[in-house]
Amino acid sequence: MGLLSSFKRSFSHGVHPAHYKGQTENLAIQRVPFGNRYVMPLGQHIGAPAIAVVNKGQHVGRGELIAKPGGFISTALHSPVTGTVTEISPQRTLDGSFKPTIVIEADPFSAQRVETTPPASWEELSIEEFIETVQQAGIVGMGGAAFPSHVKYSIPDGAHIDDLLVNGAECEPFLTNDHRLMVERPETVIQGTEILRQKLGAKRANIGIERNKPEAIRALEKVLEKSPSLPITLSPLEVKYPQGAEKMLIQSVYRKEVPAGQLPRDIGVAVNNVGTVVAIADLFATGAPLIERVVTVSGPGIDQPANLMVPLGTPVRDLLSFCGGLNDKTREIIMGGPMMGFPITSLDVPILKGSSGILAFTEEETARPHEYPCIRCGRCLEACPYFLNPSRLALLSRNRRYEETMDYHVMDCVECGACSFACPSNIPIAQLIRTAKDNLRQNPVEEAA
Amino acid sequence: MSKRDPDLLLQSAPLLKQGLSVPTAMRDVLLALMPALFAGFWFFGLSAILVVAATILGAMATEWLFTPKQERAVALGDGSALLTGLLLGMTLPPALPLWMAWLGGVVAIGLGKTIWGGLGNNLFNPAIVGRAFLLGTFPIAMTTWHVAAGPDSFFQLHPSTLALPFMQSPPMDGMSAATPLGLMKFEQIDSPIFSLMFGNSSGSLGETSGVLLMVGGLYLLLRRALEWRIPLAIFISAGLFTLLLETIDPARFPGIHFTIFSGGMMLGAIYMATDPVTSPVTPKGAWIFGCGIGVLVVLIRNFGGLPEGILYAILLMNAATPLINRYTQPRVFGRSRS
Ligand code: SF4
Numbered sequence: 001m002g003l004l005s006s007f008k009r010s011f012s013h014g015v016h017p018a019h020y021k022g023q024t025e026n027l028a029i030q031r032v033p034f035g036n037r038y039v040m041p042l043g044q045h046i047g048a049p050a051i052a053v054v055n056k057g058q059h060v061g062r063g064e065l066i067a068k069p070g071g072f073i074s075t076a077l078h079s080p081v082t083g084t085v086t087e088i089s090p091q092r093t094l095d096g097s098f099k100p101t102i103v104i105e106a107d108p109f110s111a112q113r114v115e116t117t118p119p120a121s122w123e124e125l126s127i128e129e130f131i132e133t134v135q136q137a138g139i140v141g142m143g144g145a146a147f148p149s150h151v152k153y154s155i156p157d158g159a160h161i162d163d164l165l166v167n168g169a170e171c172e173p174f175l176t177n178d179h180r181l182m183v184e185r186p187e188t189v190i191q192g193t194e195i196l197r198q199k200l201g202a203k204r205a206n207i208g209i210e211r212n213k214p215e216a217i218r219a220l221e222k223v224l225e226k227s228p229s230l231p232i233t234l235s236p237l238e239v240k241y242p243q244g245a246e247k248m249l250i251q252s253v254y255r256k257e258v259p260a261g262q263l264p265r266d267i268g269v270a271v272n273n274v275g276t277v278v279a280i281a282d283l284f285a286t287g288a289p290l291i292e293r294v295v296t297v298s299g300p301g302i303d304q305p306a307n308l309m310v311p312l313g314t315p316v317r318d319l320l321s322f323c324g325g326l327n328d329k330t331r332e333i334i335m336g337g338p339m340m341g342f343p344i345t346s347l348d349v350p351i352l353k354g355s356s357g358i359l360a361f362t363e364e365e366t367a368r369p370h371e372y373p374c375i376r377c378g379r380c381l382e383a384c385p386y387f388l389n390p391s392r393l394a395l396l397s398r399n400r401r402y403e404e405t406m407d408y409h410v411m412d413c414v415e416c417g418a419c420s421f422a423c424p425s426n427i428p429i430a431q432l433i434r435t436a437k438d439n440l441r442q443n444p445v446e447e448a449a
Numbered sequence: 450m451s452k453r454d455p456d457l458l459l460q461s462a463p464l465l466k467q468g469l470s471v472p473t474a475m476r477d478v479l480l481a482l483m484p485a486l487f488a489g490f491w492f493f494g495l496s497a498i499l500v501v502a503a504t505i506l507g508a509m510a511t512e513w514l515f516t517p518k519q520e521r522a523v524a525l526g527d528g529s530a531l532l533t534g535l536l537l538g539m540t541l542p543p544a545l546p547l548w549m550a551w552l553g554g555v556v557a558i559g560l561g562k563t564i565w566g567g568l569g570n571n572l573f574n575p576a577i578v579g580r581a582f583l584l585g586t587f588p589i590a591m592t593t594w595h596v597a598a599g600p601d602s603f604f605q606l607h608p609s610t611l612a613l614p615f616m617q618s619p620p621m622d623g624m625s626a627a628t629p630l631g632l633m634k635f636e637q638i639d640s641p642i643f644s645l646m647f648g649n650s651s652g653s654l655g656e657t658s659g660v661l662l663m664v665g666g667l668y669l670l671l672r673r674a675l676e677w678r679i680p681l682a683i684f685i686s687a688g689l690f691t692l693l694l695e696t697i698d699p700a701r702f703p704g705i706h707f708t709i710f711s712g713g714m715m716l717g718a719i720y721m722a723t724d725p726v727t728s729p730v731t732p733k734g735a736w737i738f739g740c741g742i743g744v745l746v747v748l749i750r751n752f753g754g755l756p757e758g759i760l761y762a763i764l765l766m767n768a769a770t771p772l773i774n775r776y777t778q779p780r781v782f783g784r785s786r787s
């Protein structure tokens with residue numbers, strides 16, 4: 001196995017869902033027109049929520065700071081439009097709960113220019129200043145989890161980054177936002193990669209891309225041919241889910257296993273998403289903080305799929321109406337990808353920093369066929385990239401024997417959903433494991449030695 | 450959008466599913482068995498058809514009886530009882546009295562599956578449980594074989610087929626013949642490989658055509674519905690072991706083609722040992738499981754009191770499966786083996 005997979009540039013196990021990228025992979029990124037209401041929750045990722053620095057009624061310019069970081073694991077927020085703060089109050093979020101949020105009404109007569117000054121040239125910044133700049137620009141991992149990027153760049157004393165790995169795998173079906181960035185802005189991707197590589201002191205950089213994106217690979221190759229001295233290598237990867245999971249990607253590119261409970265930086269690797277790398281390049285080119293992102297709107301519930309450049313805070317409703325609205329078959333809307341995304345409770349929730357896609361699904365995908373008992377076929381074991389025993393974990397979780405799931409390393413699960421995908425008995429394995437993890441987080445137990 | 454918002458479902462991810470489900474998996478196996486089954490019908494005539502129908506009927510009726518009313522449609526629809534009945538039927542002698550075949554189907558599901566808690570919970574392969582029961586209870590009827598008559602006497606029922614329960618069996622009809630395994634074991638007569646492969650030797654009605662069973666196995670392989678490690682491990686280990694014995698004493702021990710193409714070897718290795726419920730979940734476990742069966746088959750055949758080893762070998766390894774699972778848990782990514 002080991003020998004074979006080293007030729008294939010991949011990790012072991014995993015699954016092969018259909019890609020469904022054809023609908024949008026050739027559609028250029030389009031800018032959506034400005035709407036009127038923008039909703040910016042103060043907490044958009046794990047860590048401390050940001051702290052509002054504007055007041056109700058205050059006029060704000062596009063790109064102006066509206067909330068400062070609330071701690072180290074926290075990032076700033078900036079206004080996505082020129083307009084007026086109309087509310088700072090709890091608003092409905094993704095999961096249906098209410099969270100403190102800044103609501104901004106766009107000024108319909110504004111030209112909506114970003115008026116910022118670029119920060120000092122990146123070459124001159126010390127690593128501490130660089131980290132501070134990235135944090136103040138609100139930049140996070142754009143792949144989905146939206147983990148604050150600057151935290152990843154803070155290398156503890158003694159540790160050292162040798163390799164920068166840019167994640168362009170985009171292994172989630174339907175999503176093409178990273179693909180379009182690589183095709184349309186390859187120079188920016190390379191520029192951002194080089195900035196990060198130098199600032200982190202990495203010797204080399206690799207860009208990992210699944211082979212089903214030949215156009216992106218060609219575009220980046222062309223840029224690299226022009227500057228052959230850059231120590232940046234493209235790494236085409238097998239098309240397999242979850243190729244884009246951080247530790248799987250490292251395994252595929254470097255053939256190194258990140259020990260459980262450790263971070264990539266512990267083995268000298270820093271992983272950054274393509275979108276993040278572009279955001280960093282833009283920050284140092286124009287001074288623009290993170291106020292917009294590329295979102296793929298697609299799925300069988302959408303008649304006019306698109307890749308859109310969307311101001312953060314745009315309600316999903318506005319995005320959908322720009323894409324011709326939902327068709328009658330729509331039964332569910334997922335924010336993110338179909339394997340790991342979250343169902344949204346209402347069309348009024350906004351696009352967040354981590355929203356890579358808005359996907360509308362119909363009865364066909366949401367209908368859960370009858371659930372059969374586990375037939376112990378082992379397909380979930382062969383799917384799990386972490387070599388866990390999902391059938392066992394699901395069974396223990398269903399019987400509420402959460403503590404015992406610790407013996408089977410439940411916390412190592414990244415909730416990629418490959419096991420549920422593969423299960424012929426239609427058991428919602430990933431969902432059951434998520435339940436066990438949530439329960440264990442609320443009532444922690446000592447991990448068995 | 451003036452339209453009302455849709456009522457949104459909150460089905461949690463992943464929303465995509467592999468197009469494989471329990472019923473489709475069962476259907477694949479059923480399809481794979483068809484060529485060998487029809488060959489059996491062709492060679493053994495109407496009696497064979499009735500025997501298979503009886504086991505299936507017994508299995509499905511028992512499933513129906515023990516399933517709560519609301520779940521009956523699903524339980525019967527998943528095809529697992531049908532498959533159990535069919536597999537059992539294919540291991541039986543074609544002239545077995547129908548009532549015995551039917552009882553075998555009942556026991557297969559009742560003792561082989563239901564009392565364990567239904568689908569997914571049984572330790573032993575239900576079809577083999579049914580066969581073991583029949584072999585223990587009706588040893589004579591279960592070991593009375595007939596020559597494969599072929600299509601000429603297709604509609605000619607064996608007198609024993611319609612025997613009434615618990616009556617003295619009618620006298621044998623003079624067509625009975627020893628199976629290749631029996632010949633080998635008790636009289637040391639080898640059989641031509643051709644008849645072993647294509648099924649016109651005497652034997653169980655679905656087991657005699659090794660080639661057609663293999664064709665079905667290839668189909669399953671292409672559909673990715675076969676745990677190929679198990680049959681491969683069985684054939685390799687049984688083959689090597691046989692080779693070893695043959696070098697020691699070629700006069701006493703049969704050759705390698707015999708081990709692989711004869712008896713229920715194909716049916717057992719490809720279709721019964723691979724039953725997911727009763728075989729290990731881990732790939733490494735599958736190798737161990739298969740090798741165990743291969744070695745046991747050769748041991749039982751050559752040194753045990755029965756000509757047939759595969760079914761007992763599978764039963765024994767079924768019993769070892771929980772243990773194999775426990776000791777072959779894969780090493781978790783990023784952790785050292787614990
Ligand atoms: S969701 Fe967890 S258990 Fe399931 S395949 Fe992914 S990592 Fe493994």
Ligand code: SF4
Nearest residue numbers: 374375377378380423
């Ligand atoms: S894939 Fe489903 S049926 Fe198969 S072992 Fe895993 S949980 Fe059981």
